[in-house]
Amino acid sequence: MRHLDMSPYRPFREMGRSCRTRLIQDKVVRWARPEPRDSRDGRFVVRPLAQADVDAAAQLWRLSYPEIYGSPHNFMLFPEEYQARMALAETWEEDAVTKPCCMLVIQEKATGRLAAASLMTKFDANLQIEWTFAGTHPDYRQLGLMGLLGDTMEWVSRASGAEYLTTFLETWHTITQAETLKKAGGWRLAGIFPGNFTRWTKDQQEYRACEVHMYRFINDGGKYATKPEEWHLHPDLQKLWEALEAFNRGIGGPEAEER
Ligand SMILES: CC(C)(COP(=O)(O)OP(=O)(O)OC[C@H]1O[C@@H](n2cnc3c(N)ncnc32)[C@H](O)[C@@H]1OP(=O)(O)O)[C@@H](O)C(=O)NCCC(=O)NCCS
DSSP states (O other): OOOOOOTTOOOSSOOOSSSOOOOOOOOOOOOOOOOOEEOTTSSEEEEEOOGGGHHHHHHHHHHHOGGGTTSTTGGGGOGGGHHHHBOOGGGHHHHHHHOSEEEEEEEETTTOOEEEEEEEEEEGGGTEEEEEEEEEOGGGTTSSHHHHHHHHHHHHHHHTTOOEEEEEEETTOHHHHHHHHHSOTTOEEEEEEEEEEEEEOSTTOEEEEEEEEEEEEOTTGGGGSOOGGGOOOOHHHHHHHHHHHHHHHHHHGGGGSOO
16 A cells, blocks of 8 residues: 555544554455365355356356346456456466455356356455355255355455455345345344445346345454444434344344454
Protein backbone atom coordinates (compact mmCIF):
# COMPACT_ATOMS: atom_id res chain seq x y z
CA MET A 1 0.00 0.00 0.00
CA ARG A 2 1.07 3.60 -0.41
CA HIS A 3 2.05 5.14 2.92
CA LEU A 4 1.27 8.62 4.14
CA ASP A 5 2.40 10.46 7.26
CA MET A 6 -0.95 10.78 9.07
CA SER A 7 0.37 12.83 12.01
CA PRO A 8 -1.05 16.19 10.70
CA TYR A 9 -4.59 14.79 10.52
CA ARG A 10 -7.31 14.18 13.13
CA PRO A 11 -10.22 11.72 13.06
CA PHE A 12 -13.71 13.19 13.42
CA ARG A 13 -14.10 11.19 16.62
CA GLU A 14 -11.46 9.06 18.26
CA MET A 15 -12.75 5.51 17.94
CA GLY A 16 -11.34 2.07 18.64
CA ARG A 17 -11.38 2.31 22.44
CA SER A 18 -13.56 -0.78 22.91
CA CYS A 19 -11.39 -3.03 20.73
CA ARG A 20 -7.81 -3.68 19.75
CA THR A 21 -6.08 -1.38 17.27
CA ARG A 22 -2.94 -2.14 15.24
CA LEU A 23 -0.34 -0.48 13.06
CA ILE A 24 -1.54 0.00 9.48
CA GLN A 25 0.65 -1.97 7.11
CA ASP A 26 0.35 -4.08 3.97
CA LYS A 27 -2.57 -6.47 4.28
CA VAL A 28 -3.04 -9.43 2.01
CA VAL A 29 -5.48 -12.29 1.76
CA ARG A 30 -3.49 -15.12 0.16
CA TRP A 31 -5.70 -17.86 -1.26
CA ALA A 32 -4.71 -21.05 0.54
CA ARG A 33 -4.77 -24.03 -1.80
CA PRO A 34 -7.03 -26.84 -0.60
CA GLU A 35 -6.02 -30.44 -1.21
CA PRO A 36 -8.52 -32.28 -3.43
CA ARG A 37 -11.02 -34.07 -1.22
CA ASP A 38 -13.49 -36.83 -2.09
CA SER A 39 -17.17 -36.81 -1.17
CA ARG A 40 -18.12 -39.36 1.48
CA ASP A 41 -19.31 -41.85 -1.17
CA GLY A 42 -16.20 -41.31 -3.29
CA ARG A 43 -18.28 -40.27 -6.33
CA PHE A 44 -17.11 -36.63 -6.41
CA VAL A 45 -13.95 -34.66 -5.74
CA VAL A 46 -13.74 -31.00 -4.68
CA ARG A 47 -10.69 -29.05 -5.83
CA PRO A 48 -9.57 -25.59 -7.01
CA LEU A 49 -10.39 -24.50 -10.57
CA ALA A 50 -7.80 -25.44 -13.22
CA GLN A 51 -7.25 -23.91 -16.66
CA ALA A 52 -8.83 -26.98 -18.31
CA ASP A 53 -12.08 -26.39 -16.35
CA VAL A 54 -12.92 -22.87 -17.44
CA ASP A 55 -15.24 -23.73 -20.36
CA ALA A 56 -17.14 -26.28 -18.27
CA ALA A 57 -17.25 -23.92 -15.27
CA ALA A 58 -18.78 -21.06 -17.28
CA GLN A 59 -21.33 -23.51 -18.69
CA LEU A 60 -22.08 -24.79 -15.16
CA TRP A 61 -22.83 -21.24 -13.96
CA ARG A 62 -25.07 -20.64 -17.01
CA LEU A 63 -27.08 -23.72 -16.03
CA SER A 64 -27.06 -23.39 -12.25
CA TYR A 65 -27.18 -19.62 -11.73
CA PRO A 66 -28.33 -17.90 -14.95
CA GLU A 67 -29.75 -15.06 -12.82
CA ILE A 68 -26.28 -13.42 -12.74
CA TYR A 69 -26.49 -12.62 -16.46
CA GLY A 70 -26.10 -8.85 -16.93
CA SER A 71 -25.07 -8.31 -13.28
CA PRO A 72 -21.61 -7.29 -11.97
CA HIS A 73 -20.84 -11.05 -11.99
CA ASN A 74 -21.64 -11.46 -15.68
CA PHE A 75 -17.97 -12.41 -16.19
CA MET A 76 -18.61 -15.82 -14.60
CA LEU A 77 -20.62 -16.85 -17.64
CA PHE A 78 -17.71 -16.26 -20.06
CA PRO A 79 -14.65 -18.57 -19.99
CA GLU A 80 -12.36 -15.95 -21.56
CA GLU A 81 -12.91 -13.71 -18.51
CA TYR A 82 -11.58 -16.30 -16.03
CA GLN A 83 -7.80 -16.06 -16.42
CA ALA A 84 -7.66 -12.41 -15.35
CA ARG A 85 -9.76 -12.91 -12.24
CA MET A 86 -9.52 -16.47 -10.89
CA ALA A 87 -6.73 -18.24 -9.05
CA LEU A 88 -5.91 -21.27 -11.23
CA ALA A 89 -4.35 -24.51 -10.01
CA GLU A 90 -1.48 -24.28 -12.52
CA THR A 91 -0.36 -20.79 -11.45
CA TRP A 92 -1.54 -20.89 -7.84
CA GLU A 93 1.59 -19.47 -6.18
CA GLU A 94 1.33 -16.17 -8.03
CA ASP A 95 -2.46 -16.09 -8.41
CA ALA A 96 -3.00 -16.65 -4.67
CA VAL A 97 -2.01 -13.02 -4.13
CA THR A 98 -2.91 -11.28 -7.37
CA LYS A 99 -6.28 -12.79 -8.39
CA PRO A 100 -9.37 -11.44 -6.62
CA CYS A 101 -11.46 -14.62 -7.00
CA CYS A 102 -11.12 -18.24 -5.94
CA MET A 103 -13.42 -20.79 -7.55
CA LEU A 104 -13.78 -24.30 -6.19
CA VAL A 105 -15.29 -27.00 -8.37
CA ILE A 106 -16.80 -30.39 -7.66
CA GLN A 107 -16.21 -32.99 -10.34
CA GLU A 108 -17.94 -36.31 -10.81
CA LYS A 109 -15.00 -38.70 -11.02
CA ALA A 110 -16.56 -41.29 -13.35
CA THR A 111 -17.73 -38.82 -16.00
CA GLY A 112 -15.40 -35.86 -15.46
CA ARG A 113 -18.45 -33.54 -15.42
CA LEU A 114 -18.47 -30.48 -13.19
CA ALA A 115 -21.39 -30.91 -10.79
CA ALA A 116 -21.09 -27.84 -8.56
CA ALA A 117 -18.91 -24.80 -7.92
CA SER A 118 -18.48 -21.86 -5.59
CA LEU A 119 -16.90 -18.44 -5.95
CA MET A 120 -15.17 -16.41 -3.25
CA THR A 121 -13.94 -12.83 -3.71
CA LYS A 122 -11.22 -11.21 -1.59
CA PHE A 123 -10.66 -7.61 -0.53
CA ASP A 124 -7.04 -7.46 0.63
CA ALA A 125 -6.94 -4.13 2.44
CA ASN A 126 -10.06 -5.09 4.38
CA LEU A 127 -8.86 -8.66 5.13
CA GLN A 128 -12.25 -9.73 3.84
CA ILE A 129 -13.53 -12.67 1.85
CA GLU A 130 -17.01 -12.61 0.37
CA TRP A 131 -18.66 -15.99 -0.16
CA THR A 132 -20.07 -14.77 -3.43
CA PHE A 133 -21.90 -17.70 -5.03
CA ALA A 134 -22.53 -21.41 -4.90
CA GLY A 135 -24.32 -23.37 -7.57
CA THR A 136 -25.07 -27.04 -8.22
CA HIS A 137 -25.90 -28.36 -11.69
CA PRO A 138 -29.63 -29.23 -11.79
CA ASP A 139 -28.76 -32.94 -12.41
CA TYR A 140 -26.75 -33.14 -9.18
CA ARG A 141 -28.89 -31.30 -6.64
CA GLN A 142 -29.66 -32.67 -3.16
CA LEU A 143 -26.62 -34.95 -3.10
CA GLY A 144 -24.90 -33.01 -0.32
CA LEU A 145 -22.48 -31.17 -2.64
CA MET A 146 -23.05 -27.79 -0.99
CA GLY A 147 -21.88 -29.25 2.30
CA LEU A 148 -18.65 -30.43 0.67
CA LEU A 149 -18.09 -27.00 -0.90
CA GLY A 150 -18.98 -25.18 2.31
CA ASP A 151 -16.44 -27.15 4.37
CA THR A 152 -13.73 -26.42 1.80
CA MET A 153 -14.62 -22.71 1.60
CA GLU A 154 -14.41 -22.60 5.38
CA TRP A 155 -10.92 -24.13 5.33
CA VAL A 156 -9.70 -21.78 2.55
CA SER A 157 -11.14 -18.71 4.32
CA ARG A 158 -9.43 -19.49 7.62
CA ALA A 159 -6.10 -20.45 6.05
CA SER A 160 -6.02 -17.39 3.78
CA GLY A 161 -5.60 -14.85 6.57
CA ALA A 162 -9.00 -13.18 6.22
CA GLU A 163 -10.67 -11.95 9.39
CA TYR A 164 -14.05 -10.81 8.06
CA LEU A 165 -16.44 -12.92 5.97
CA THR A 166 -19.55 -11.71 4.20
CA THR A 167 -22.19 -13.35 2.08
CA PHE A 168 -25.62 -12.67 0.69
CA LEU A 169 -28.65 -14.86 0.11
CA GLU A 170 -31.08 -14.52 -2.72
CA THR A 171 -34.59 -13.72 -1.54
CA TRP A 172 -36.02 -15.91 -4.32
CA HIS A 173 -34.05 -18.85 -2.95
CA THR A 174 -35.89 -20.11 0.10
CA ILE A 175 -33.70 -23.22 0.47
CA THR A 176 -30.45 -21.40 1.24
CA GLN A 177 -32.32 -19.06 3.59
CA ALA A 178 -33.84 -21.99 5.49
CA GLU A 179 -30.49 -23.83 5.59
CA THR A 180 -28.58 -20.78 6.78
CA LEU A 181 -31.08 -20.04 9.52
CA LYS A 182 -31.12 -23.72 10.56
CA LYS A 183 -27.37 -24.00 11.01
CA ALA A 184 -25.99 -20.47 10.85
CA GLY A 185 -22.48 -21.65 11.74
CA GLY A 186 -21.55 -18.27 13.15
CA TRP A 187 -23.10 -16.17 10.36
CA ARG A 188 -25.08 -13.16 11.59
CA LEU A 189 -27.75 -11.25 9.78
CA ALA A 190 -26.55 -7.78 8.75
CA GLY A 191 -29.55 -6.52 6.85
CA ILE A 192 -31.84 -6.87 3.87
CA PHE A 193 -30.98 -4.84 0.78
CA PRO A 194 -33.97 -4.36 -1.54
CA GLY A 195 -32.97 -4.02 -5.18
CA ASN A 196 -29.34 -4.82 -4.38
CA PHE A 197 -28.30 -6.68 -7.56
CA THR A 198 -29.66 -6.81 -11.06
CA ARG A 199 -30.86 -10.31 -11.90
CA TRP A 200 -31.84 -11.94 -15.16
CA THR A 201 -35.36 -13.26 -15.27
CA LYS A 202 -36.00 -14.71 -18.72
CA ASP A 203 -35.37 -13.91 -22.37
CA GLN A 204 -33.31 -10.68 -22.23
CA GLN A 205 -35.13 -9.17 -19.22
CA GLU A 206 -33.76 -8.11 -15.86
CA TYR A 207 -35.03 -6.72 -12.56
CA ARG A 208 -33.38 -5.65 -9.28
CA ALA A 209 -33.31 -8.47 -6.69
CA CYS A 210 -33.46 -8.15 -2.92
CA GLU A 211 -30.55 -9.78 -1.02
CA VAL A 212 -30.15 -10.86 2.61
CA HIS A 213 -26.65 -9.92 3.81
CA MET A 214 -24.71 -11.81 6.49
CA TYR A 215 -21.30 -11.44 8.15
CA ARG A 216 -18.91 -13.33 10.38
CA PHE A 217 -15.58 -12.73 12.10
CA ILE A 218 -12.80 -15.33 11.96
CA ASN A 219 -9.11 -15.37 12.91
CA ASP A 220 -9.59 -12.81 15.72
CA GLY A 221 -11.17 -10.21 13.40
CA GLY A 222 -13.82 -9.51 16.01
CA LYS A 223 -11.17 -8.32 18.43
CA TYR A 224 -10.53 -5.33 16.15
CA ALA A 225 -14.20 -4.44 15.74
CA THR A 226 -15.67 -1.63 17.84
CA LYS A 227 -18.24 -2.85 20.36
CA PRO A 228 -21.78 -1.46 20.52
CA GLU A 229 -21.03 0.48 23.71
CA GLU A 230 -18.68 2.68 21.67
CA TRP A 231 -21.10 3.36 18.83
CA HIS A 232 -23.15 6.52 18.56
CA LEU A 233 -26.39 5.19 17.13
CA HIS A 234 -29.51 7.25 16.66
CA PRO A 235 -32.13 5.95 19.17
CA ASP A 236 -34.24 4.53 16.35
CA LEU A 237 -31.23 2.71 14.91
CA GLN A 238 -30.35 1.49 18.40
CA LYS A 239 -33.75 -0.24 18.49
CA LEU A 240 -33.08 -1.81 15.12
CA TRP A 241 -29.67 -3.05 16.34
CA GLU A 242 -31.23 -4.61 19.43
CA ALA A 243 -33.79 -6.40 17.27
CA LEU A 244 -30.99 -7.67 15.01
CA GLU A 245 -29.02 -8.91 17.99
CA ALA A 246 -32.06 -10.73 19.37
CA PHE A 247 -32.57 -12.31 15.95
CA ASN A 248 -28.92 -13.34 15.70
CA ARG A 249 -28.93 -14.87 19.18
CA GLY A 250 -31.95 -16.86 18.04
CA ILE A 251 -30.31 -18.30 14.91
CA GLY A 252 -26.80 -18.74 16.22
CA GLY A 253 -26.96 -19.36 19.94
CA PRO A 254 -23.43 -19.88 21.19
CA GLU A 255 -22.33 -20.46 17.59
CA ALA A 256 -22.96 -16.79 16.81
CA GLU A 257 -19.83 -15.99 18.82
CA GLU A 258 -16.59 -15.82 16.89
CA ARG A 259 -15.06 -19.24 16.41
C1 LIG B 1 -28.86 -23.94 -3.47
C2 LIG B 1 -28.11 -25.05 -4.16
C3 LIG B 1 -26.68 -24.53 -4.38
C4 LIG B 1 -28.10 -26.29 -3.24
O1 LIG B 1 -27.18 -27.18 -3.78
P1 LIG B 1 -27.24 -28.76 -3.46
O2 LIG B 1 -25.93 -29.32 -3.93
O3 LIG B 1 -28.48 -29.32 -4.01
O4 LIG B 1 -27.31 -28.74 -1.87
P2 LIG B 1 -27.08 -29.96 -0.88
O5 LIG B 1 -27.51 -31.25 -1.52
O6 LIG B 1 -25.70 -29.91 -0.32
O7 LIG B 1 -28.13 -29.57 0.23
C5 LIG B 1 -27.83 -28.67 1.29
C6 LIG B 1 -29.00 -28.69 2.23
O8 LIG B 1 -30.12 -28.04 1.58
C7 LIG B 1 -31.22 -28.92 1.53
N1 LIG B 1 -31.84 -28.79 0.22
C8 LIG B 1 -31.21 -28.64 -0.96
N2 LIG B 1 -32.12 -28.54 -1.94
C9 LIG B 1 -33.34 -28.63 -1.36
C10 LIG B 1 -34.67 -28.58 -1.85
N3 LIG B 1 -34.93 -28.44 -3.16
N4 LIG B 1 -35.67 -28.67 -0.97
C11 LIG B 1 -35.43 -28.82 0.35
N5 LIG B 1 -34.19 -28.87 0.88
C12 LIG B 1 -33.15 -28.77 0.03
C13 LIG B 1 -30.63 -30.33 1.67
O9 LIG B 1 -31.56 -31.24 2.22
C14 LIG B 1 -29.46 -30.08 2.60
O10 LIG B 1 -29.89 -30.05 3.95
P3 LIG B 1 -29.16 -30.99 5.05
O11 LIG B 1 -27.72 -30.54 5.07
O12 LIG B 1 -29.89 -30.67 6.30
O13 LIG B 1 -29.31 -32.38 4.57
C15 LIG B 1 -28.74 -25.46 -5.51
O14 LIG B 1 -30.10 -25.71 -5.32
C16 LIG B 1 -28.56 -24.42 -6.59
O15 LIG B 1 -27.55 -24.45 -7.30
N6 LIG B 1 -29.52 -23.48 -6.74
C17 LIG B 1 -29.44 -22.44 -7.75
C18 LIG B 1 -28.35 -21.45 -7.44
C19 LIG B 1 -28.59 -20.80 -6.09
O16 LIG B 1 -29.71 -20.43 -5.80
N7 LIG B 1 -27.55 -20.67 -5.28
C20 LIG B 1 -27.64 -20.13 -3.95
C21 LIG B 1 -28.18 -18.75 -3.93
S1 LIG B 1 -28.18 -18.01 -2.32
